[in-house]
Structures are given as C-alpha cells and as structure tokens.
Amino acid sequence: MGIIETHIHLYSDEYKADRNALIQQAIDAGVEAFYMPNVDVHSIEPMFAVEKDFPQHCFAMMGLHPCYVKEDYKEQLAVIERQLASRTFVALGEVGIDLHWDKSFLAQQQDALNIQAEWALKYNLPIVIHSREANAESLEVLKPYMQRGLRGVFHCFSGSLAEVTLLKTYGWMIGIGGVITYKKAGLDTLIEEIGIGQVVLETDGPYLAPVPYRGKRNEPAYIDIIAQKIGDVLHMPKEAVVEQTTANSRLLFGNSFRNSK
Template sequence: MIDTHCHLYGDEFKNDIADAISRAKKIGVTRFYLPAIDSESHNVMLELEAAHPGEFFAMMGLHPCYVKENYLEELALVEEWLNKRPFVAIGEIGLDFYWDKTFTAQQYEAFDRQMQWALDRKLPIVIHTRNAMQETIEAVKPFAAKGLRGIFHCFSGSYESAKQIVDLGLYLGIGGVVTYKNAGLPAALEKIPLERLVLETDAPYLTPVPFRGKRNESSYLTYVAEKLADVYQVRPEVIAEITTANALKIFGK
C-alpha cells in the first residue's frame, strides 16, 4: 500500500518516527508521500525524505491555511525550491474557508499560481479543500482542461462532488473519514470507480475508527483499506493493488 498523504515530519512523531515507520512497513506500506505546508516545515520534511530514499517523497507548495500577509514571500520560496530540485507534486495547495476568510482573494491567487507552476512543470497537484468544495472544483476546471492532474486529498464530499472531480480526470484521496459512522462517504463512493481512488492517512490527523481521537499514523492505512473493501465488496488486497497502481500513475514514482 501507499500512503499518498502523511505529515510524518511533524512534531507529533519526533519521539518515535522510527517505530511509526516500522509499524507501517509491517502492514505493507511501501511508500510515503509528504505534502509541504509552509517554509517553516520545509527542512524537517526534506530531512525525512533524505533519510529514507526511495520510500519517502516530498512535495512542495503553500497550504491555503498559511496564505497570510507574507504569502508572496512564501510563494517565492516555493518557486525557488521547485527550480532547485525535483519534487513529485505541488501540494498541498487549495482553498480553505473554514477558519478564516480574511485572505480569500490571496488564497485564490496562490492556488492559481501554483496550479500554473504544476502545468508548466508537468507535475500533479495535491489539493486541500475545506468549506470550499465547489469553489475549489471551479478553480481547478480551467487547469484540468489543459491537462492538469492530481488528487483531491482527504475527500469527504458528496457523490455529486466526487463525480465532478473524477470527470475532470482527478483522483480522490480517501482516509480515515471513510470509517466514521455519520460521514456518508461510503454512500458517496459506491458509484465512483476504484480506479479513481488512492489511499492516505493525513497522519497525524483524521485517525480512522477504532483509534479516532488518537494520533494517526501510516500503519492505520489498513483500516481505510478494509473499509473500502467493504464498500466495494472486494478483498482488501484488491483495494491495495488498485490504489497502489493509481498512486504510481499519478506520481510517476
């Protein structure tokens, strides 16, 4: 299995990262994709990648929640990194209107700019959206029409939203939310082809049942796969095989 979205470089793992990685490998996780947040986390993220070549893969981007007064400087740093070395994707980027709408216009500007960079560099994007699903889909449409590909990370929306996304040629990142009793996500996914899904944890966040409320980690990906196996009425091994192939198709490595 592949964890397409995890923040294992966070402080939550500083005391037991080796053990967390070992537990994930034991249940069959072979690759870990690390989304960028802002410049404060770049170094620790890249250090984790460097310590595990061929297993950990870094992205580069500015998370919408960190689009603040200094967003132009942050974007300049993102572009500097993109010009300095290869990355597997631009992410996580997008729109988030949950906490604060002060920088709505700047979020759109940062999102558009980073999507254009992805197109220019022929890279996929990894999208964060919260309280902004339709706005995010509309923002992506003109770029998808030009061939932009990527993942709507931590998808928890409706079937209608899911269909719009896969019709654009993008994928849905499915994590712990699919195991939540009242999420409604299993019903939304029933008519979405497995070939448009990838697995993720978003560790340390959004821990699946039965560990909800505790720190999430990549080894818990097995609970996501088991729930999807139930939704699609296939064996968990089939979920692992198809979602792994999907992830490799998106990231190219």
C-alpha cells in the first residue's frame, strides 16, 4: 500500500526548477497520491498544470486560504464557487482562520470559512482546515457544520487534547507533518493521545521541512521521514503507519475522484 500525501503545494515556484523530477522521485519511493490545496485565484492554473502532468497521482483541491482573505475576498470566492461547480475536486481547501500574521481580517476570514463550509456540504466534499493561532475561532465556526455532517481534516495540527477530543468525536482526521520532528513542538506527545486511527500524513511542502532538513525546502519524498517518526513515537513499524494513514485518507477523501475527471 502506497503513501497518500494529503497536503503539498506542488505548484509552488519553489519547485519550478525540478518539480517533475521531485514528483517522480516520490512516486518511485512509494507515494501513490498527492493532494494539492489551492490558496487563491492565482494558484488555480498552476495547480491544474501539475495535475495535468501527473493525472494518476496529483489531485487538486479548491478553496480560498485565510491568508489571502483580503478586501476582495468575495470576488475571489465567486471564482472559487465557479470552479467547484465546473468539475470534481478531492476536497475543499485549504480554508480556515489564521491570526498569526494579521488579525485585521478576522471577520472576513470567519465569513469566508462559513461560506466555504456550506459549499463543502453542498458538494459533499471533505474540508481541509488551516488554523494558525486560531483553533478556538475556527472551531466556533465549524462546530455547527460538524453537527450537520461536515467531515474534514485539521491540517498541520497544533492544539490541545480537548480539541483533539472534539475532532475525534466528529470523526475528523488530523494532519501530521514535519513539525512532529521538532523537539519543542510537543506534537510527539500529543500524537500518543490522538492515536493512529485518525491521522493522515502530509508535508505541507515546500514549507515545514522535517528534521534534518528543517529550514530548507520541504520535498515530496520527505513524507517518508514523517511516517518513520510517527512510527518511532507510537512504537509501530513504518509500514503499519503507512497502511493505517493511507486507509484513513481513503476513508476521508474517497476514491470516486479518480474516475471523475
């Protein structure tokens, strides 16, 4: 069973020089699928280009990232909605709330998240949540949708045991990436409470490279390092981590998109 990489920005300019080689290297190393989150209206076409080059392995999401929610967010959301209506996507994402860089657009981020959560239900798509220094705010918006059956994943999770418990109650997945290899992050302790049954693997490349590559460009093949670290923490063989996280990914995202394009 191959690895499913649930969150990587393969269309990023940081991969421009060697993108195809890096993707092929990861495929050869056992990655069977890459799920690509959209960020704004400008990333759509580059993302589609990667999908076209690797149609059996690279799959697009559609959404407006909270860091790109600015004065024009409703115009951007109109483009996002047209895309959602025009074809099939593996998920709606990445969306959410980010209060790390700028708190001045919180109201707009909350509105955008509400709108996109409604779309996820409308189109029967899992939602991929970006929540940075904003878990309370994100969950306040999302909980009513969870109660209506919204399913999804908290990407690059960093939160409390109480938040883990809430997400598990609603059957949500938790995305674990390179941060688990950072000594002071505390994620290695938290994952013991999460358990492997609701974890999916991600790199968030080109960002957040795992140790020993921290601070450098994160590459698709580094997903293997993350799987190994999770196995070390949970005292499981890496192969068992891959098998369970891939099953988790298939449960959340499904396989119907493979035959829908």
